[in-house]
Amino acid sequence: MQRYRELSALGRIAFVTFHESYSYEEFIEGLRPQQGLSDGDAAQAGFSLQAEPGLLLRIAKRAMSVVRSDVAPLSLAERRIFKMSIGEAANPEEDYLLEESLAGGYVLLGWGNQIDFSRPEFAERDPILKAAREHYAQYVPDREISNQSGYVKYPYAFRNRVREGDILVISRGNSRFRAIAEVKGPYEYQPRDTDEYANRRKVRWLWQDREGVPVEEIYPRGFSMGSLYELARSDLNLAALEQYAGAGHANLSAASAEQPFVLVIDEINRANISRVFGELITLIESDKRLGAREERKVTLPYSKIEFGLPSNLHIVGTMNTADRSIALLDTALRRRFEFRELMPRSDRLADASEETGIDLVRLLDVLNDRIEYLLDRDHQIGHAYLIGCDSKADVDERMRNRIIPLLQEYFYEDLAKVRRLLGEGFIETTKLDPFGGGDDEGEQERIRYRVRASFDQEAYDKLTA
Structure with missing residues (x-):
């Protein structure tokens, strides 16, 4: 994280989360009201609409202005x-x-x-x-x-x-x-x-x-x-000012000497991709970048400037495979990105297992095997749910407030299936008594399912056995 913070301070990493309302004006450029543009001592009266660059344009300009890494x-x-x-x-x-x-x-x-x-x-x-x-x-x-x-x-x-x-x-x-x-x-x-x-x-x-x-x-x-x-x-x-000030002799054709810039788009599938990227959807292709063999530029609608994407700007999108909207991901976007699957890494929990006394590596593997059996592989639980646990109390808290509610959502609040997955050590049952004095013969037995008030060590031992 320290290196991430350093690069963020330099403006070499930008992070954004897409959502349904995210727009072209926020990502590329839009018109914003500004009170005058006076550089002197007196503000001008009224305001005007000025083209303001969005997140992609800002980091692209930084990437084009960057000093070479060998300077x-x-x-x-x-x-x-x-x-x-x-x-x-x-x-x-x-x-x-x-x-x-x-x-x-x-x-x-x-x-x-x-x-x-x-x-x-x-x-x-x-x-x-x-x-x-x-x-x-x-x-x-x-x-x-x-x-x-x-x-x-x-x-x-x-x-x-x-x-x-x-x-x-x-x-x-x-x-x-x-x-x-x-x-x-x-x-x-x-x-x-x-x-x-x-x-x-x-x-x-x-x-x-x-x-x-x-x-x-x-x-x-x-x-x-x-x-x-x-x-x-x-x-x-x-740090950012030094990047700009040292950029006067940058040579973007020397790819080996470029400093990389990264734009991370979380939940990339949640926005209307065609509306957000607009005409720049073509420019993200590697052979359409500045200096590439099929270099392309477009004229932006508000500022009227010609613009292209530099080759040292890398765009990384993330999405949750359990999200149903992945099937609706824009086809134009699909063919312009490489797709790499990042599955849960239970081995990342080895240290936490020693700290908590619970075999979290085995626990995550068992949970995901059972989820894949009952649902599919796309709904597996990531290791981030359990990273950072230092005690059994931490694990109890993650199970009660994060993992069990997630499983309830997966199984549409059917706690019977959650109990089948986790075991009776986490979900307790109580038989409901008939009422009203009527003849209940032949009626199906009624059971109440409830998350236990506490999880003992035995519950984890049985789950990981």
């Missing part, structure tokens, strides 16, 4: 991490700013564009405040410019607080991030024709995704308004 991951130790905005995410006319930054190897700040902050005196906050009041007082006549004004705090942070080697996470609104960069140079002032975004710093781009990835992948708190601020390390998923 040392980028360490974020001793580095500060800042959230930064480049342009307004809600304004398509400013998309060029990110593209220019990616191509030029720098980041741009849109505050204080009329002032060259490279002069030595701007290493302190007060000169920046004074210069901002001289240049921008006309733009904010209703209030005085202070140290908390964007004209002051963002240029100060961009010039002085951000150091070489720090990490910048470029946001797309407050719900996604779309690039990661390492700061490689000091503040520079480069005037532009538009008199905007004249402040820049050289960076090395580590990762990018124009559509963006949900911020919860690396920062569960979510972003807040503000063009530039430091993220709290205690709230960051540093």
Whole structure:
């Protein structure tokens, strides 16, 4: 479990349980209402419907962004991490700013564009405040410019607080991030024709995704308004961020070097598979993955982006063979998966047998032999029902509250069959007396069946004999 938790923290394992109401919008992508997409200090009025990736898209993007296993991951130790905005995410006319930054190897700040902050005196906050009041007082006549004004705090942070080697996470609104960069140079002032975004710093781009990835992948708190601020390390998923930051030179064609990602779908047969997978049902085939000989991509209906599944994403579905809905499993899904039967492993109970003094290995084998005789092999009981038992009291509790109720369900509450399977040590009988003074001659004898109040050692001995 420790390794599972480590991989989950890295985002390399995802787990979901399908159910009847599970939908395409949750698994692939759907439209979600969002209040504006402003990257600045002021929230935009109203809301819009934005395409949000579902579970499969999120882990697929992580798999496509993964650093190769033969490349040392980028360490974020001793580095500060800042959230930064480049342009307004809600304004398509400013998309060029990110593209220019990616191509030029720098980041741009849109505050204080009329002032060259490279002069030595701007290493302190007060000169920046004074210069901002001289240049921008006309733009904010209703209030005085202070140290908390964007004209002051963002240029100060961009010039002085951000150091070489720090990490910048470029946001797309407050719900996604779309690039990661390492700061490689000091503040520079480069005037532009538009008199905007004249402040820049050289960076090395580590990762990018124009559509963006949900911020919860690396920062569960979510972003807040503000063009530039430091993220709290205690709230960051540093392991996941390192995966993204180290992914800039990933080579997905080198299959031997790929790090595997796994999506586990529990109860895969309980959802409407055709409705949940939609057009992506074709993409899960091995020869249709990215880089395969018959690579396929589809255009997603809401985001309109082209999408394919990477070869290092493995999808594992589980189902209970006793579930009647298995017979209705979608044929299209059947031919796209390998099916491997995992039968009960009674040998896994050897340690528990020693702890409890009950031969649980033999007990499980006997139970399943009798279940197969009375029903079929698909209804056998798994070893998980008895794993973790440390005493006879634990076994009694599992028998009373889990195994016997399951058997009652199997046999439609017919305790006579449950008694035949387990023995009289678990199910007691009482003969019911006739009543009413009538002539009961020829009537069938009536028996009451009831689970015993306690199970003695002899009951287990007889069952495992």
